[in-house]
Amino acid sequence: MTNKTIVFGKGYLGHRISNKMDCDLTGINLLEKKELADYLDHEKPDVVINAAGKTGRPNIDWCETHKQETVEGNIIAASNLCMECSKRGIYFVHIGSGGVYNGDNNGKGFNEEDEPDFYGSQFYARTKIISEKILNEFPSLLLRIQMPLDEIPHKRNLIDKLKDYSKLINAQNSMTTIPHMLDAITYLTNKRSQGIYNIVNPGTISASEIMTYYKEIIDPSHNFEMISLASLDNFTVGKRCNCYLNSDKLKKEGFELPEIHKAVVSCLKNYKNALINLKNNKY
Numbered sequence: 001m002t003n004k005t006i007v008f009g010k011g012y013l014g015h016r017i018s019n020k021m022d023c024d025l026t027g028i029n030l031l032e033k034k035e036l037a038d039y040l041d042h043e044k045p046d047v048v049i050n051a052a053g054k055t056g057r058p059n060i061d062w063c064e065t066h067k068q069e070t071v072e073g074n075i076i077a078a079s080n081l082c083m084e085c086s087k088r089g090i091y092f093v094h095i096g097s098g099g100v101y102n103g104d105n106n107g108k109g110f111n112e113e114d115e116p117d118f119y120g121s122q123f124y125a126r127t128k129i130i131s132e133k134i135l136n137e138f139p140s141l142l143l144r145i146q147m148p149l150d151e152i153p154h155k156r157n158l159i160d161k162l163k164d165y166s167k168l169i170n171a172q173n174s175m176t177t178i179p180h181m182l183d184a185i186t187y188l189t190n191k192r193s194q195g196i197y198n199i200v201n202p203g204t205i206s207a208s209e210i211m212t213y214y215k216e217i218i219d220p221s222h223n224f225e226m227i228s229l230a231s232l233d234n235f236t237v238g239k240r241c242n243c244y245l246n247s248d249k250l251k252k253e254g255f256e257l258p259e260i261h262k263a264v265v266s267c268l269k270n271y272k273n274a275l276i277n278l279k280n281n282k283y
């Protein structure tokens with residue numbers, strides 16, 4: 001008998017995950033508990049993947065001024081789905097955030113046992129930390145992704161975001177390349193792994209390095225200015241975190257994403273082909 005998987009949250013990642021897994025995608029409101037319970041009882045999934053949440057538009061600064069909606073979307077909605085799955089013995093997977101630390105932890109990177117510490121300066125991150133702590137009290141697979149970068153053009157793809165910025169920082173960060181993240185989710189879900197996993201590529205990279213590759217591979221005429229991390233704070237409401245996450249736990253579980261520079265170059269080459277196909281109306 002095949003397993004029935006349903007992805008919740010009809011956003012960017014929800015669509016990417018459901019397409020990859022060739023499974024149902026629903027935008028049912030997770031704050032409506034009765035409707036949610038009826039839906040699960042009717043559909044009887046074996047696996048539920050939560051890609052719903054409030055990420056803010058145009059960016060996470062929206063969360064600073066929409067705290068109620070952010071708590072509802074990132075904490076209450078996720079908790080409702082997790083608990084309803086737990087009651088029914090449904091395997092629950094949650095797409096969380098790696099942006100819950102700051103720094104590189106003395107060069108070691110932060111692992112899943114390290115206590116998240118990015119509490120002070122960004123409301124979105126605080127809701128992701130709180131939800132992770134709640135969900136971790138129940139049987140669940142909690143996947144921390146960080147600055148997802150994709151091989152197809154989309155306004156939520158990091159490449160598209162960076163393309164629009166004239167000023168970039170050169171701080172090093174962990175990042176998640178989406179095609180490889182999708183393979184990791186499939187792998188861990190098939191294994192029914194549980195607990196927290198950092199789903200990032202080994203190594204770190206900066207926004208300016210990515211756009212230097214972009215110039216080489218896609219558009220030599222593209223220009224940007226480098227600014228310091230401190231001056232970035234002048235352009236954002238909430239602080240942005242820069243952190244290095246350690247991915248050894250994922251490797252021990254039997255899966256490793258490709259090294260970040262190689263993975264970014266591979267995504268940029270595929271992105272270039274996708275742009276050509278778009279131009280030729282192949283999609």
Ligand SMILES: NC(=O)c1ccc[n+]([C@@H]2O[C@H](COP(=O)([O-])OP(=O)(O)OC[C@H]3O[C@@H](n4cnc5c(N)ncnc54)[C@H](OP(=O)(O)O)[C@@H]3O)[C@@H](O)[C@H]2O)c1
Pocket residue numbers: 008009010011012013014027028029030031050051052053054055056072073077095096097098145146147148156
């Ligand atoms: N993309 C990233 O950079 C990134 C990085 C790390 C972690 N994540 C996490 O990954 C998850 C998915 O991100 P994404 O990039 O796909 O975000 P997205 O494009 O904003 O999609 C999130 C979806 O969740 C929906 N949603 C919000 N509240 C809901 C509720 N109560 N019930 C049902 N659906 C609800 C949203 O609907 P509305 O538009 O109507 O609110 C939206 O369709 C989020 O939890 C996010 O925090 C994303």
